[in-house]
Amino acid sequence: MTYQTFPVLKNDRILKVARGEKPDKLPIWIMRQAGRYLPEFLEFRKKHSFFEICQTPELACEVTLMPIKRYDFDAAIIFSDILVIPQALGMTVEMRPSVGPVLPEPLTLDNMKNLKKDGAVSKLKYVGDAITLTRHKLDGKVPLFGFSGAPWTLMGYMIEGGGSKTLSKAKKWLYQYPEVSHQLLELLTEVIIGYLVMQIESGAQIVQVFDSSAEYLNNSLYAKFCLPYLKKIATEIKSKLKDKNLEQVPLVLFAKGAHFNLSDQAALGYDVLGIDWTMKPDIVRSTLKDKNITVQGNLDPCALYAPKEELIKLVTDMIKAFGTDRYIVNLGHGIYPDAPTESVQTFIETVHSVKL
């Protein structure tokens, strides 16, 4: 176990802000910052398939470091994919060019019994190894994020067999087979807990749960099929870290599009809430007032297409609207493949130039 022997962390802005402490500068990172908008990543992908990179710690480490070498980000996030969990459960996941992830044999009521929960976390040891290696290679420059998909978001992909504009197949389960849905969500929750604890043991200094498909639900469905599992994930991670005598790490929840229950999300035990770009900063802050929670977000990913002066104005206005207290700057969604690399530079410089 290499946990105690990592290089000393030199930039702890994000960890401080997540815990409610004051940083020296406003911190920034970007969802999907190690990905398709980087020319060096596109070059790298010519030689390696998507899941080959995920599954090979040296390759995942190299890609994770790309944006850290190029930019002054305040965190790295391990290169991986939320669909490694369905893979570890025995499902086939393919990454098809210009289509995205495809699960050729989606989950059905009949084949659900084939999901192999036991041993799933061990099968994901390669993510832990990539994290450990990356912690060393980062040499303490910035903290390293681990992450997982949320139960509902994973359930969505597993049933739909890939992306969907409505998630109507997966939502049909929620309405027609609520008991089976709860069984599946519980199974996923248990794997996610083990997976995130393993990531933290391997060196992740902060972890984010991506509920990217929250937007397809509504308040009732989210209260019934998501909140209890998200709460269990936060509670159990903390309790397991305590049992193992490991330091607690900040937990981040990003429930994309769940404008309908931001206040409830703040009561689940996470330290940071990710905010998508459709949310108005003033509404976010007034909703979360007195909730003792940090917010993260929420620049429209398309704002990176704006000319430099306009982008600076958009970023400055956003920071003014959120205020600099308990605030981690990010996009409100993963960066798009055609985002100009210079805009990312401008975004970071603008954020770091804010006087605190």
Added chain:
Amino acid sequence: MTYQTFPVLKNDRILKVARGEKPDKLPIWIMRQAGRYLPEFLEFRKKHSFFEICQTPELACEVTLMPIKRYDFDAAIIFSDILVIPQALGMTVEMRPSVGPVLPEPLTLDNMKNLKKDGAVSKLKYVGDAITLTRHKLDGKVPLFGFSGAPWTLMGYMIEGGGSKTLSKAKKWLYQYPEVSHQLLELLTEVIIGYLVMQIESGAQIVQVFDSSAEYLNNSLYAKFCLPYLKKIATEIKSKLKDKNLEQVPLVLFAKGAHFNLSDQAALGYDVLGIDWTMKPDIVRSTLKDKNITVQGNLDPCALYAPKEELIKLVTDMIKAFGTDRYIVNLGHGIYPDAPTESVQTFIETVHSVKL
């Protein structure tokens, strides 16, 4: 001009509620009620292509009447598509099975000058003819909706060349070419105004503007690139109807996913606001309090997958939450192709059984 000679309307519930008057029963219709979930429509589609139906008044009329014959809906909506406007402007639009609409030559800065605004409304005369014919065939049973896509939603399809998960190409225009974007939105607005006035002259008794892609924007973008055009549409329709000595008809706006500015939408001159299924009824009602506006929505389309008793409970709870005042019941999105036809029956019966 057949405007004055239509059969007398026997069911004016929706028109009454849109105007703020009390109906005898709570009215209901469903977005995409004449479409793929109906076996008779699927049978019909084997013989006729999608746009053949749109463009042939007799066929469009027949399909429009299908749900009216089968169910006790309180309105019909003319069978058509929002993309008939790009078609009339000279763009090719294809409806591809299991893909949806495709515009093989999307709009670019270069080819935008080829859009043929003059005469576009005349080219859509077939929609007016379908409306006139349907008004007669309906024999006054229920009122007939006309509709159009909103400027931003049409712009999105025209630039993306079809559906998109992010609308990042169209949004790029908003950030990179705001002037050109405004020119395009203005052009679309003028055509939409002419198109909707023509529909009303042809017999549409209420019209709905679908801003189905509102959810990809945020408050700033929506305020800049949508609200002014939506307001102009409402204002100009009213003024043109007045100039022509025609009776005003209720105007409905459905800005799907625009949770960020419901209050602003209420100030644009529409009589009814459509509400998507992610919105909480209590928030909607408190936001729109004192706004003198009717709401329409918002059952999750997937609730139709629920067992009968559960569906009845969901519908009853929704009506309780919205209250019966100034309320038109609908789904919060168009009905999905695999919705069970019995659930639609249950939905309607539950709504009509509510004591007012």
